[in-house]
Amino acid sequence: MISSPEPLPQGNVAGVPPELPPPRLPLRAWLTMYARLLTVQGAWNYESMMGTGIGFCTEPALRAMPGGRSGPAYHEALARESRYFNAHPYLAALAVGALARAELEGRPAAQIERFRAAMCGPLGSVGDRLVWGGWLPLSSLLALLVFGAGASGWLALATFLVVYNAGHLGLRAWALHTGWHHGLRVAAALGRPVLRQGPAHVSRAVALLAGAAVPLVLHRILAIGPALTAGAVAVGALGALALILLRGRLEGWRLAFAVLVALTLASVVL
Amino acid sequence: MSIELLLVVTALGALVGLDVVSFPQMMFSRPLVAATLGGLAVGDMDAGLTIGVVLELVALDTLPVGASRYPEWGSASVAAGALCALAGGGAAAVALVATAAVATAWVGGWSMYLLRRANGVLARRQQPALDAGTPAVVLRLQGLGIAADIARAAGITAGALILFAPLVRWLLPRWSLSDDVTSAALLALLIALAAGTVWRLVRGTSGASWLALAGLGAAVLVLVVR
Numbered sequence A: 001m002i003s004s005p006e007p008l009p010q011g012n013v014a015g016v017p018p019e020l021p022p023p024r025l026p027l028r029a030w031l032t033m034y035a036r037l038l039t040v041q042g043a044w045n046y047e048s049m050m051g052t053g054i055g056f057c058t059e060p061a062l063r064a065m066p067g068g069r070s071g072p073a074y075h076e077a078l079a080r081e082s083r084y085f086n087a088h089p090y091l092a093a094l095a096v097g098a099l100a101r102a103e104l105e106g107r108p109a110a111q112i113e114r115f116r117a118a119m120c121g122p123l124g125s126v127g128d129r130l131v132w133g134g135w136l137p138l139s140s141l142l143a144l145l146v147f148g149a150g151a152s153g154w155l156a157l158a159t160f161l162v163v164y165n166a167g168h169l170g171l172r173a174w175a176l177h178t179g180w181h182h183g184l185r186v187a188a189a190l191g192r193p194v195l196r197q198g199p200a201h202v203s204r205a206v207a208l209l210a211g212a213a214v215p216l217v218l219h220r221i222l223a224i225g226p227a228l229t230a231g232a233v234a235v236g237a238l239g240a241l242a243l244i245l246l247r248g249r250l251e252g253w254r255l256a257f258a259v260l261v262a263l264t265l266a267s268v269v270l
Numbered sequence B: 001m002s003i004e005l006l007l008v009v010t011a012l013g014a015l016v017g018l019d020v021v022s023f024p025q026m027m028f029s030r031p032l033v034a035a036t037l038g039g040l041a042v043g044d045m046d047a048g049l050t051i052g053v054v055l056e057l058v059a060l061d062t063l064p065v066g067a068s069r070y071p072e073w074g075s076a077s078v079a080a081g082a083l084c085a086l087a088g089g090g091a092a093a094v095a096l097v098a099t100a101a102v103a104t105a106w107v108g109g110w111s112m113y114l115l116r117r118a119n120g121v122l123a124r125r126q127q128p129a130l131d132a133g134t135p136a137v138v139l140r141l142q143g144l145g146i147a148a149d150i151a152r153a154a155g156i157t158a159g160a161l162i163l164f165a166p167l168v169r170w171l172l173p174r175w176s177l178s179d180d181v182t183s184a185a186l187l188a189l190l191i192a193l194a195a196g197t198v199w200r201l202v203r204g205t206s207g208a209s210w211l212a213l214a215g216l217g218a219a220v221l222v223l224v225v226r
Helices: A027-037 A051-062 A072-081 A092-104 A109-148 A153-191 A198-221 A226-245 A252-268 B003-021 B031-042 B045-059 B073-087 B091-125 B127-131 B135-174 B179-202 B208-225
Strands: none
Touching: A027 A051, A027 A092, A027 A153, A051 A072, A051 A092, A051 B135, A072 A092, A072 A109, A092 A109, A092 A153, A109 A153, A109 A198, A109 B031, A109 B045, A109 B179, A153 B031, A153 B045, A198 B045, A198 B179, A198 B208, A226 A252, A226 B179, A252 B045, A252 B091, A252 B135, A252 B179, B003 B031, B003 B073, B003 B091, B003 B135, B031 B045, B031 B073, B045 B073, B045 B091, B045 B179, B073 B091, B073 B135, B091 B127, B091 B135, B091 B179, B127 B135, B179 B208
């Protein structure tokens, strides 16, 4: 189970002064930032994590800083934004929007650093719960249900890719816009009902879809006689119980590997 | 397997492997999609789809959370789809190829760990330029990371094809269990994995157990009526 969201930095993060209207950015800068967000983890490493990616994504906005690309403000801001940062890759857009605005507004460096440090945890845990633990399995199970119900493989694939990416690309766009709109006050946006309560609703949908999809899709690809099916269901139920009792200490793919190797040895060697 | 086919599937594996983390994370790298594309590249989409469904149920358990190390399913699934199509489908082929795919995904996960370490070394070497806010260095690090990820995924896909295509071809005629017994073993494994994973994902959510049972009831009803 994915951990609950960490407490969000509420209200006046790092002593943010009253909100000003956001500066204007050309459409080209917005599009470039959005496109670059798709590569935010391109240079991911265990030291600065996605820090370089955040610098890369905010850079098109930083060109509008006083002095342009050759001014010291641009270089100082780019250096600051390329330091350590980590978050869920989709919700990193929220930080990119907020940080780009903060830099263009000329917020003090210490305030921006505090904001960066405060946002890593919440953006990671909210994104992990909402996307990796919710939207991804939901889209996957929906596609399996479509295939299990008798649809073609193409329709199943299209269902998965369209549903998943409607959420994925929409979330990135919303996050970039919201980050820019709220600036350093963006923490409040993470308290929105859809982000706070959405994962629970998605979990319920995952449960419903899993109950329906798994039997149908397995029947379609591995149809066998009733006696063997009953035996397999009984053994599978015992296996599931064992996995549940182990409470995540045994990852499913490791169990799968052990069972498949044993099956291969039993069939080929014995 | 011809050189041309090896190159086509490797190129596909490289692009799909890139999707896992670096670009664009649109989940072409999920086994359901990646294995189907791998099968399609060899000319048997159905075989790719079948192994894709099997691997998707195994991969449901994998959450690519933060800095954790996890199996890389993208390249492994492309190779699996191609291998299953080459083996002609069937329960024995699915079991053998699934074993190869999980092993490949495991190695792929290690390759991602090594890539991230290498990215760290590159970034450390460029630290003075990063501290000076040099845009060309930021751009170069992103570009090198992405290029290295493509090479990594291509290597994993090609390695899996070169190692496992002859191995599967050699083992398949020696498979002694009947198709029905093999299917029953796969069925039991996938039920255990799917149920265990879903429980882990939804535990603590009020009403989720009842909804899962409702879905199960509806599916059983559909299967009985059919």
